[in-house]
Amino acid sequence: MWWKSLIFLAMSVxxxxxxxxxxxxxxxxxxxxxxxxxxxxxxICVIAFAMSAYFSIKYLRKRNALNDDLAVExxxxxxxxxxxxxxxxxxxxxxxxxxxxxxxxxxxxxxxxLLIYGAYFALRSAIEDEERRAALSxxxxxxAFVTVPFLVxxxxxxxxxxxxxxxxxxxxxxxxxxxxxxxxxxxxxxxFTLIFVWIFNILKRYHIIRRxxxxxxx
Amino acid sequence: xxxxxxxxxxxxxxxxxKDLRLELRTRSGLNAIFMFGITxxxxxxxxxxxxxxxxxxLGALFWIIIFFSAMSGLSQxxxxxxxxxxxxxxxxxxxxxxxxxxxxxxxxxxLIIMAAVIxxxxxxxxxxxxxxxxxxxxxxxxxxxxxxxxxxxxxAIIAKSxxxxxxxxxxxxxxxxxxxxxxxLASEKILAGESIGEISKxxxxxxxxxxxxxxxxxxxFKYVWQE
Amino acid sequence: MDGNYVALAVTLAIWIGLFTFLWRIDKRxxxxxxxxx
Numbered sequence: 001m002w003w004k005s006l007i008f009l010a011m012s013v014x015x016x017x018x019x020x021x022x023x024x025x026x027x028x029x030x031x032x033x034x035x036x037x038x039x040x041x042x043x044i045c046v047i048a049f050a051m052s053a054y055f056s057i058k059y060l061r062k063r064n065a066l067n068d069d070l071a072v073e074x075x076x077x078x079x080x081x082x083x084x085x086x087x088x089x090x091x092x093x094x095x096x097x098x099x100x101x102x103x104x105x106x107x108x109x110x111x112x113x114l115l116i117y118g119a120y121f122a123l124r125s126a127i128e129d130e131e132r133r134a135a136l137s138x139x140x141x142x143x144a145f146v147t148v149p150f151l152v153x154x155x156x157x158x159x160x161x162x163x164x165x166x167x168x169x170x171x172x173x174x175x176x177x178x179x180x181x182x183x184x185x186x187x188x189x190x191x192f193t194l195i196f197v198w199i200f201n202i203l204k205r206y207h208i209i210r211r212x213x214x215x216x217x218x
Numbered sequence: 219x220x221x222x223x224x225x226x227x228x229x230x231x232x233x234x235x236k237d238l239r240l241e242l243r244t245r246s247g248l249n250a251i252f253m254f255g256i257t258x259x260x261x262x263x264x265x266x267x268x269x270x271x272x273x274x275x276l277g278a279l280f281w282i283i284i285f286f287s288a289m290s291g292l293s294q295x296x297x298x299x300x301x302x303x304x305x306x307x308x309x310x311x312x313x314x315x316x317x318x319x320x321x322x323x324x325x326x327x328x329l330i331i332m333a334a335v336i337x338x339x340x341x342x343x344x345x346x347x348x349x350x351x352x353x354x355x356x357x358x359x360x361x362x363x364x365x366x367x368x369x370x371x372x373x374a375i376i377a378k379s380x381x382x383x384x385x386x387x388x389x390x391x392x393x394x395x396x397x398x399x400x401x402x403l404a405s406e407k408i409l410a411g412e413s414i415g416e417i418s419k420x421x422x423x424x425x426x427x428x429x430x431x432x433x434x435x436x437x438x439f440k441y442v443w444q445e
Numbered sequence: 446m447d448g449n450y451v452a453l454a455v456t457l458a459i460w461i462g463l464f465t466f467l468w469r470i471d472k473r474x475x476x477x478x479x480x481x482x
Contacts, residue, residue: 150423
């Protein structure tokens, strides 16, 4: 339990420093601070998706209802962080480039992730039978996840200079990430991951209890 | 070992021929796809009138037409089985892999037939440049393969759900966006007169997508198909 | 610079709220676990 208090302290400290230290990217100014939050959110979103695909695979192998529960919860968390990432990204885009949305590769990718999550839950709500619902949505989660490497790695490379703005940002952050910025950023990344793990852990324990109570075993 | 492979090919062909025969008798799938393609094309042509379009717009419009036609017609290959209640028999008698390959090739056939008609019409009605015709056809064929690679499994997934049609598009679209982007981009470049070397990276991407998605579909299909 | 402090305060407030919420749920699940033992 103690590590949860540590999370509280760590996050509070990070928030404090994220606003009181110099802005990470001088050309963009104050708005660049959002990167301390935006990138970890996008990162967690993808991790959650991977976890959902992982539990989906486990479900298809062993038909253990708990695995399906965990796949769904990962997807729910993933959707939450995806929405957060999209919103913070759009705010940043508005402040720096003037438009909330401009379809550059990264924005397109996060949009696709949103659609995939939406499709996953739409599919689940359209199937009555529990086992079929679990099996079919597991297949979809895995199938959709297969496209993610294309999205994240290949697409940004083959779609030519649509908007140099994003690559400028990333390149710049990598180049000019001084020690201070780097510390805050990676700490934020770590703490966000820990928060995600904590939430997931709570949900997992809840589902274990629930399954136990329903069937007597897990 | 070789026996097994030959078995799969002939079994898949059997599934394919069965669906083809049924289709030739009722023409339901072809009708849906054609009507959608022709209507969309007509609408596009009508609204644009005499306006000359730049390659970017032409590329996008073309693939919009193909994509939505695919959405209207590619799900019925499985939905029809469920509705006619022949699915159970198929499950009992055929090897799941054969079912998948047969249905995949069937969908390919549908799209190719549709494209064979719509593409010339598209070029005629929009007065699009035909310089890189062969390259354009290459992109078209790969694109059709990609579309079917991704949507056949999805069609199987939604066949037993409640809101089939809408769900098919909802599930397919996110998975298809990467290739739709690549296809539109490649078409735009070809229509603009660029050589095939310019789009080699896009082609590699499209081919890789087809290979990976078909492989994943084959591995996942039995979980969808079996009760 | 003032805007920064507002953002800081808001973010901290959100975080404190979120953390309290999670802490409470965690406790509840703990109790549930003990009950079902």
